[in-house]
Amino acid sequence: MLQAIIDSIAVGALYALVAVGLALVFGVMRLINFAYGELITAGAYSLYVTRHLPLVASIVICFVVCVVMALVIERIAFRPLRGAPPATTMIATFAVAFALEALWLIAFTPQGQTADLLSSLNQAAFHIGNLYLRWVTIAELVAGVVLLGGTALILERTTIGLQMRAAAADFRAARLLGVRANRVIRFAFALSGVLAAVVSLLLTVQQPLVTPTFGFEVTILALVGAVFGGIDRLLTATAGGFLIGFISSFLGDELPASLSSFSTSFTFAVVILVLLVRPAGLLAPLGQSSVDRV
Amino acid sequence: MRALAAARTLVAPVALIIAVGLYGHTTSIATQQNFITALVAVTIVIGLYVFMGNSGVISFGQVSFVAVGAYAAGELTIPTGPKHFVLPTLWSFLANHSVANVPSLAIATGVGAVYALAVGLPLMRLSGLSAGIATFAVLEITYNVLTFWDKIAPQSGQTLSLVPTSTGLLQATVGAIIAAIAAVMYQSSRRGRLLRASREDQSAALAVGVNIHRERLIAFTLSGAISGFAGGLLVHQIGSITPSQVYLELTFLSLAMLVVGGVGSLWGAVLGAVIVSLLDSYLLQAENGLSLGLFTLTLPAGAADGILGVAMLAMLILRPRGLTGGHEWDVGFARVRRWRSRKSAPTAAAARPAAGGGGPAAEKTGPEGQPKTTETAS
Numbered sequence: 011m012l013q014a015i016i017d018s019i020a021v022g023a024l025y026a027l028v029a030v031g032l033a034l035v036f037g038v039m040r041l042i043n044f045a046y047g048e049l050i051t052a053g054a055y056s057l058y059v060t061r062h063l064p065l066v067a068s069i070v071i072c073f074v075v076c077v078v079m080a081l082v083i084e085r086i087a088f089r090p091l092r093g094a095p096p097a098t099t100m101i102a103t104f105a106v107a108f109a110l111e112a113l114w115l116i117a118f119t120p121q122g123q124t125a126d127l128l129s130s131l132n133q134a135a136f137h138i139g140n141l142y143l144r145w146v147t148i149a150e151l152v153a154g155v156v157l158l159g160g161t162a163l164i165l166e167r168t169t170i171g172l173q174m175r176a177a178a179a180d181f182r183a184a185r186l187l188g189v190r191a192n193r194v195i196r197f198a199f200a201l202s203g204v205l206a207a208v209v210s211l212l213l214t215v216q217q218p219l220v221t222p223t224f225g226f227e228v229t230i231l232a233l234v235g236a237v238f239g240g241i242d243r244l245l246t247a248t249a250g251g252f253l254i255g256f257i258s259s260f261l262g263d264e265l266p267a268s269l270s271s272f273s274t275s276f277t278f279a280v281v282i283l284v285l286l287v288r289p290a291g292l293l294a295p296l297g298q299s300s301v302d303r304v
Numbered sequence: 305m306r307a308l309a310a311a312r313t314l315v316a317p318v319a320l321i322i323a324v325g326l327y328g329h330t331t332s333i334a335t336q337q338n339f340i341t342a343l344v345a346v347t348i349v350i351g352l353y354v355f356m357g358n359s360g361v362i363s364f365g366q367v368s369f370v371a372v373g374a375y376a377a378g379e380l381t382i383p384t385g386p387k388h389f390v391l392p393t394l395w396s397f398l399a400n401h402s403v404a405n406v407p408s409l410a411i412a413t414g415v416g417a418v419y420a421l422a423v424g425l426p427l428m429r430l431s432g433l434s435a436g437i438a439t440f441a442v443l444e445i446t447y448n449v450l451t452f453w454d455k456i457a458p459q460s461g462q463t464l465s466l467v468p469t470s471t472g473l474l475q476a477t478v479g480a481i482i483a484a485i486a487a488v489m490y491q492s493s494r495r496g497r498l499l500r501a502s503r504e505d506q507s508a509a510l511a512v513g514v515n516i517h518r519e520r521l522i523a524f525t526l527s528g529a530i531s532g533f534a535g536g537l538l539v540h541q542i543g544s545i546t547p548s549q550v551y552l553e554l555t556f557l558s559l560a561m562l563v564v565g566g567v568g569s570l571w572g573a574v575l576g577a578v579i580v581s582l583l584d585s586y587l588l589q590a591e592n593g594l595s596l597g598l599f600t601l602t603l604p605a606g607a608a609d610g611i612l613g614v615a616m617l618a619m620l621i622l623r624p625r626g627l628t629g630g631h632e633w634d635v636g637f638a639r640v641r642r643w644r645s646r647k648s649a650p651t652a653a654a655a656r657p658a659a660g661g662g663g664p665a666a667e668k669t670g671p672e673g674q675p676k677t678t679e680t681a682s
Binding site for chain 1: 362426427429430431432433434436437438440441442444445447448449451452453460552556559560563564567604605606607608609610611612613614616617620621624625626
């Protein structure tokens with residue numbers, strides 16, 4: 011039971027990291043970015059390709075790949091669609107994911123490729139009795155707190171962060187006041203690329219087998235989590251991501267054998283119940299839901 | 305007049321459906337499958353459109369109704385003899401009954417409708433992104449239950465096979481036409497108009513007394529019925545089904561078909577489904593070598609999806625509101641008149657009254673009457 015809680019915290023921390031990147035882009039552009047998972051996949055494949063290089067070089071390349079790719083996708087796919095209906099941009103992000111997944115399939119075959127550079131993090135940091143705490147859990151928690159804090163600091167304390175928040179509140183008004191839209195959006199995407207690189211580093215520790223749908227599956231659940239917590243705010247979205255990861259992992263571990271194959275159903279039943287009671291998200295401030303409800 | 309306007313809305317979609325059916329008839333048996341697939345896709349996308357197009361609320365859950373329809377129709381048409389053998393754990397009611405093709409489609413329709421009604425009753429209170437995620441949760445639960453609950457489906461996600469393959473070109477064509485007629489009857493009815501009004505302006509609709517929850521629930525249930533019916537057609541086309549065939553990929557592809565065509569119109573739904581589905585089929589065929597007269601095109605495995613993704617992206621960038629812009633194809637003189645008045649009066653506002661031709665307001669799709677976009681954030 012306690013061990014299940016510790017393991018679930020690790021899973022939750024990972025989904026929280028994914029949710030930060032999703033909520034960041036959503037905050038600036040109101041964009042549900044299904045292609046975000048492909049950044050994570052790209053980072054993981056880059057770790058696989060560079061596995062013979064020194065560790066530091068490999069990690070640096072992973073960051074470069076994710077950031078460059080985030081910027082390229084923004085330029086090619088999303089900039090021409092700025093101002094298009096939300097359903098269109100959302101389906102466009104899905105089309106990008108679809109095309110990139112095909113690219114991974116051609117380049118790396120449907121069989122998984124192993125990227126296990128940081129597998130030493132899987133060792134137990136310490137144990138009390140037969141409770142084990144792995145390094146990667148600590149790394150994920152630290153990364154989660156640092157990245158969430160760092161992102162919040164950038165948003166709150168820097169000029170570009172202020173501009174991002176202004177753009178999120180009212181894009182047209184921000185442009186009229188001299189905020190350079192392209193710069194702000196490019197920065198948001200670059201930042202989400204950095205976050206994706208961290209996720210791919212930590213995710214490959216837990217699941218070294220990289221398949222074409224590696225990042226997509228994580229992203230979908232993290233997106234559900236972000237909305238579950240409240241995607242309008244970075245903190246609530248992150249907490250939602252953590253909760254969804256925690257709940258799904260914990261139910262998977264702790265449900266009795268006859269029910270454990272239905273753990274997904276229980277997780278999503280919780281999501282539905284929460285959204286019915288709090289449509290703006292579990293952790294969103296009270297009263298915010300009034301507009302959303304019919 | 306209203307019936308006439310509804311009939312006019314039907315002309316283009318039905319003509320395209322029949323054209324696909326007839327053209328498919330002239331091709332080889334193997335190629336014919338591409339056209340049957342396209343027609344089944346049309347039915348699935350019409351199901352999605354009836355809810356999303358009329359309400360403006362996004363749903364990731366409609367494929368769950370396709371799934372239950374497919375499983376219901378599939379399980380009930382397998383003869384009881386072999387069924388006891390291949391599906392030993394099945395609930396006895398399902399195991400001991402077997403029906404013919406048409407009743408099985410009716411049952412699929414009913415099951416889809418009942419499931420949608422049950423799900424929609426609480427969920428239709430939501431809108432925007434929370435509605436999208438809640439319907440997605442329904443899809444996940446459906447997938448999970450169909451995979452693991454062996455009283456209603458094969459054990460641990462195995463293939464449900466031995467289903468009679470009764471969906472040929474004729475059945476697929478007739479099925480798609482039935483779905484199109486149902487969609488038009490709904491959208492030109494009082495109920496459909498009330499819902500469309502709420503899509504355009506939620507506050508105004510509430511102010512004049514539209515019960516949005518009820519209107520959405522009606523559309524959701526009808527959408528579930530059409531989706532269940534489409535599931536029945538699907539299972540009778542391929543003769544087998546697995547949960548992953550009616551899960552994420554179909555959900556996103558059917559959404560993409562609708563958005564590529566244009567969310568706000570039936571014509572968009574049908575056109576998008578036909579184009580994307582045929583493109584998908586031919587690209588997949590090209591992975592095994594597609595003869596193009598002079599030369600044979602062979603794509604590497606996986607390239608089909610890649611090209612499809614890029615093509616969908618290009619179409620969305622070129623036509624962000626869909627190929628049809630969410631407009632119905634207006635046959636008859638109204639089209640000419642609108643074109644003329646646009647030439648004489650450059651402002652869009654002037655063009656609309658002239659374009660009426662007696663059609664009711666909700667059918668008019670003048671430039672500024674474009675359907676409001678589907679909300680994903682609110």
